[in-house]
Amino acid sequence: MGLTGSPDRSTAQARRPSAHGDGRYLLALDGWLADSDGLRADLGPDAETMPESGLIAAALARWGDAALDRMHGQFAIAWWDMAERRLLLACDRTGGRTLFFHRTPGRRLSFAGTVGMLQSDPAVPRVVDPLAVARAGLGISHAGGRTCFVGIDQLPAGHKLVATPDSMAVERYWRLDPHRRVRFRRDEEYVEAARDLLDRVVADHLRGAGPVVAMLSGGLDSSAVAATAARLAAPETVRTLTMRPDPQARRPVPGQSAFQDEWDLARATAALHPNIRAEATPARLDSVEDLLRTHMPLTGRPPVHLLAGAWFEALWNRARAMGAHSMLGGRAGNATLTATAIATRVRPATLADLPGALADGLARFRRSPGRRAAEGALRGLAPPWAGPWLRRMTGRPPAWQAITGLSPDAADGIDADGIWHDAVAGDAGVPFRLRWRLACIEQTWLGSSLYSPLRLRRGVEYRDPLGDVRMAEFCLALPHDQFTRGRQDRFLARRVLADRLPAEVLTETRRGRQLPEWHDWMTRLRPWMAGELDRLDRSSLGRELVDVPRLRASLDNWPTDADAAEPRYHEMMDALGGGVALGVFLRWAEGGND
Template identity: 30%
Template sequence: MRLICGLLRLDGGPASPTTVAAMAAAMTAPGLAPRLAVRCDGPVGLGVLAFSRAHAAAVVADGALLLAADARLDDAGEAPEAILARAIGTAGPDFPDRVDGDFAVAAWDGARRRLLLGRDAFGVRPLAYALRSGRWFAFASLPKGLHGAGLAAADYDPAELAALFLQVYHRGAATGFREIRMLPAGCSLSIAADDGVPRLCRAFAPDPATVGRWRGSADEAAETLRILADAAVRARLPATGPAAAHLSGGLDSSPVAVLAARALRERGDRLLALSWSSPLTPDRPGRDEAAMAAAVLAAEPGMIHRDFPYGLPLPDRGFDPDWPTDPIHAHLDLSTAAAAAFGAGVVLSGVGGDQAASYDGRHPYLALLTAGRIGRLVRELPARAEADGVGLARAIHGRLLRPALFGRDGGARRQALTAERARFLVPALRAVAPDLALPRQLDGFRPEDRVGAVLDNHLPSRCTEMAFAGARHGVAFAFPLLDRRLVEFALGLPLHLMVDEGLARQPWRRAMRGVLPEAVRLSPHKLGGSDPRHVRLAAHAPALIAEAAALKRHDAATAIVDLDRVAAVLALLGRADGPPAAVLNGAARALSLARNLARMADQSKLASST
C-alpha cells in the first residue's frame, strides 16, 4: 500500500521537505511506520509513503518529470511510473484514459513549471486537493494529509455532510470539507506555478454509442467474462504471500473470493475470507446471504474464514475525521485489521459488479418488451416464473405489467424514506442536501443507464471509504470487477444476452459455472446483509437519548443535526408501534454524526490552544 502527498508553492518560494513530511505524518495511523520518500524541486515538493515491504517509497524521475504514484497497473512488466510518464508525454491531460489499472499520481514538469494530477477511471485510488490562491496548491491521498498539516481548514461543509448522511456516499468532488476537493475518477487536474489556476479535464468517458454492440453467443460471452474476471483477480493479488477477500455470499464477492483462493492455492498461499453478519436472527428469513456464504465456503474448503458482526453507532466507537457520518471499529474496520494481522497486504472486494459485469438494472423484462425482443420475452417469462416458484400470470404481473404501469414505484418509496431521514437534519439543510444527491442508479438498460452506472455513481466514494479503512491498517483494497477491460466488455453486451435461463444478471451467471455453487449462481434474488440493528439499539436507548440532550450544547452538532427529532425517534426504540427500522437506524446514525462533529470541534479547539 502507498499514499502520496505534496504541494506547489504559488508565492514564488521553495517547497519545504518539512511540510511534505508533516503531510505524510498526518496520514499515518497510530502503530504504523511507513517508509517515506520526499523530493523537492524549486516550488514543488512530492512525497510517497510505502506501508508494505513489496512497495518501494520513491519519488521517481523519468525524463523531464518527477512522479509520486500510488499505482497498481495492469502492465506488470514495467515500472508504473514509466508507464504513467509515457502516457503523460503522449496524451497530456487525457492520460488517465490511456492507462489501465488503479492509480493516483502527481507529476511535476520542471521545464514547464506545471503540476499534473491524475486518477484512474473508477476512482479506486483516492486523491484530494486544496487551493490557497496565491499561496499554495496541495494534494494528498487522504484529506487528513491536508487539514492535518494545516494546508486546508478542517471546517466541514454542512450541505455535503448532510448529503453524505442521506445517501451514505459522496458524489463527484465532494469530501465533506469546505476547502478540500476530491479529484473525480477518470480525471486529471493541471496547475502551473505561474498562474495558479487549476484546470480539470475529464479523460475517461465511455461512449453510450458503443453500449450493446458486441456480437456473439451467450456461451462466448460467458467464456470471455470468465477469462477477464480470472485475469483481473490474478493481477490484483500480491506477488507473494497471502491475501484477503470480502465474502458476502452474493454474485460479485463470491466469485472474486473463489478465484483468488484458487490462484493462491496454486502457489501454496491461502486466502482469508471476511464476512459481515448480524449477531441476531435476520429480519428477512430466507433472504440473508449468510447461507450463501456458507455454501461457498463448503465448496472451497481451503479458505480461512472470519466473520464480524455489524457494528452499532455507539459512543464508545472511534471516528475518522475524513468520514464523520459513521463510527470506526465496526465491521469494515475490524475485518481490515484482521486482514493486516493475517499478513495480507491486499483485500479484494466485489464492489462494482452490479454496475457492469453482473449488471443489476431494474425491470429487465420491461426492457426486453421496449426493445422489441418479444421472442426472448415469451421464452424468459415462464422460466422466470419457474425460478420464482410462482404462476405465469403472477410473473407477468410482477415482472412486466407492474413495472410498465408503476415503474417509478421503487423510486418513490426510496424518495419517501430519504425525506423521512432528512427530518433528522436542521431545516435549512433539508432543502439543499437533495441538490447534491447521486443520480438514480441501475435505473434500466438504456445505454445512458449503463454508462451512468460506471461514470456518475457512488463507486469512487465507496472505494475511498475502503481506502480510508485500509490506511488505518496499512492494507490496500482492490476491486477486480472494476477492471477496465472487464467493464468495457460488459458494457458492450447486448440486452438479449443479459436475461437468460429465467434470470437476469446474465451472462455473468453462466460465466460462473464451476466457480460458484449452483445455489448461489442461480439464486433469483438480490440479497444483502440483513441486520435488525434497531432491535439491538433498543437496549441502549436511554443512554443515546441522554447523549442527544448533552450534544445540544455543541454548536458544531446542532448546525447540522436536529437533535430534538433524533431524541424523539430514539424514544420509540423497542416499541411495537414504532416507526420503520430504517427510520430508527437513521436516528442512531444522525446521533453518531452529531457526536463526531462535536468531537472534531473539540479536537480543533484543543489544537488551536496548543
C-alpha cells in the same frame, strides 16, 4: 512533493518522488498498476525492465495526459513538468486511490492523500462547510468532490487537476462509453470472452499483493473472485474470510428473499478448490465512536452508515493479522459480471425513454410473473416527478426523508428534492436500460474513492477485479439478454461461473444479508445514541443540520424486538443512525469531545 503512503511496505521506495527525463519531470506515485505488461508493450523494448514509476513517467512523457486512459490499477500521481511549470494530479478511474487538495488565496496549492495530513499544514483552514455536511448526510452518491471542510476538495475517480502559475482546473479525463457494443454470434462466445477477461483481471489484481486473502460470501460476486484467484494461484494457498453474524446477538426471523449466515455456501465454494483455506470471522461490536473518529481524519466526511464499519472491522483485523497487504473482493459485481438487466431506481424522464421502460417492465414480469411484478413494472413507467407529486397529494413526507436525519431547513438548503429527482431520472444521455447499471458502477467507484483512505488505518487495501475498467467496459457493452433471459436472472454470471462454483451457489436466488443483527447492536448503543442527540441539541450547527426532535421520537419509540424492528429499518438505521454519525463528525470537526 510527495504522497501519503500505502500499507504495502514493498512500494515504499516507489512512492518517493523520482526524477525523469534528465531532470525535467518529477513524479510522486502512490499505488500500483494492473496490466503493466500491456503498458510495457505500448512503450516498446526500452520499457521491459522499468519499475512501475518508470512506466508511468515514460507514458506521461510520451502521451501527456492522454496516458491516463492507458493505465489500469489503483493509483494517485503528482507529475511536475519543470520546463512548462505545470503540475498534474490524477487518480485512477475506479477510486482505488484519491487525493485531497486546497488552494490558498495566494495561489499556493497543497495536496495529500488524507484530509488530516492536509490539515496539518497551518495554511489550510479547519472550517466546517454546513452545505457539504448536509449533502454527505443524504448519501455518498450525492457527495460530489467536496469534503465537509471549506476549501478542501477531493479529486474523484477518473479526474485530474492541472495547475500552472496562471490557472488551476479540475476535469474528468475519462468516462464509460454507454454506446459501445460487443456482439458475438453465439451465447457460448459471450461466456468464453467473460471467462478470459475474469481470469485476466483477477490475475492483474494478484500482482504484488503479498499473501493472497479474499473475501468469500455466499453470493456470486466475491465467490467469483475468490474461486478464480484459487485457480490462478494453485498450488499456492488462498486464504478466504467470511463474515458471520455476531453469535451473541438476536436476529429477526429470516425472510424468503435473503439469508443471514453465508458460511455454509462459502464452505461449499471452498470445498471445490483444495488450495482454499476458508475461515469464518464472527462480527463483534466494539466502540463505535472510537472507530468513527479514526476514520474522519482520513476522509473528512461523516460515515454514511453508523454500523457498517464496525461490522466489518473484525474482517480487516484478521486479514492484517494474516500478513495481508490487500484483500480481494467483488463489490462492483452487481453492476458488471453478476448484474441483472432489469433497472431499478430510475424512471423514464422523456417520451423517448418509454420504449426502454416498457422493455424493462416486460423483462421484470417475465422473470417473476405475478401481481407484485406487474405492479413493479407499472411503477417503472411513471416519470420521475410522479412519486413526489403523489406523496404531496397524500400528505406523506418526501422519499429522501426516510433515509436521512437532516432537518427540513438543511434539506431545503441543498435542494434535496431536486437531488432526489435527478437521481431517479438518471443521465438522459444514456440509453434508458443502461442508466441504472452505469449509475451503479459509477457510484461504486465514487464510494471506493471516498473511503479508499481507510486502508491507511486498516493496514490492508481493498482490491476489486469486478470493478476493473476493462470488466465494466465489457459488461456494459453486452446485450441485455445476456444478463436476464426469461426467468433466468444474472444469466451471464451463472454460466460463466459454472466451471468454478458449486451448484448450490449458482442456483441461489436469495441475497446474503449483512448486519442482520442491527437491532440488537442498536439496542446496546441506545444510551450512547441518546447522549449523542443531547450533545447535538447543544450545538447550534447540530440543530441547524439535524432533525433532533424526529430522531429523539424514533429513539423513544423503540421496537420491542428484532422482528418488530424490521419494517422500521430505514427510519432506525439510515435516519437515526446516520444522524448520530453526523453528530459525531460535527463534534470531531469542531474540535470537541463533549
